[in-house]
Amino acid sequence: MKNLTIAVIVTVLSFIAGGSAVADDNHGSKNAVTLWWVIFNNPDACSFNPGGAEKCGTVDVFGQEFLDSIANGSPDPSLISPNIDAGLAVLYGTGGISNRRGKLDLVASIYRTPAAGLTLTGPSIADPMGFGRGFENPEAEVHLVLRDHGRRVRRGELEQISGFLDPYCSDPNLLYFAGPNICADIQFAIFGATESGRDKVYAFGETPAEVHGASAVLIRNGDLIQAIVTTRL
16 A cells, blocks of 8 residues: 555645645646655665555654644644654656646656765755755665646746746745745655556545556666656646
């Protein structure tokens, strides 16, 4: 059974970054989309589902106290306490613009990089959570997340497909941007440790559902992992 609670992870990412987790009513033609790696380098240390094929979940990213604060309606980022032993990395993969029928093919690759070899310090475009970790273990658990940045903005496409937030995103709290588009995490796929091959893509929601016509392929080749995602908005 897929760890569908990964939906909470990216919803909280939106909250922390000042974005919105509300679905965009304009999904489809000519939308900007980014692909994100959520990598658990040491899945055996995850506590969400230690006996399952997919062991890692929201409690390993944020800690139970923070999740409880969300459930109580008062999210408190100061309570975030990641499971450091799980070796979590949240990293930018790639981005693109869907065609007129809402179809988009994305390909991303990431090479193994020891933590000591990274120069990431604090949140950045490529590392929005500021974990400062990379892909370090060929047997990592890998979650793929697709984020919709709304309709393509002429001469603004590069900004739209290059990071977690962009100037054209709407921020309901007016802390970052007040752009015309609602930016939201929309789809995901999950591969347990050592899992590869083709799998389904799911849409976020209270009951995540399979996205028909979409698929995700994960290729593991030693120190390299590659994701090939076909999606429909």
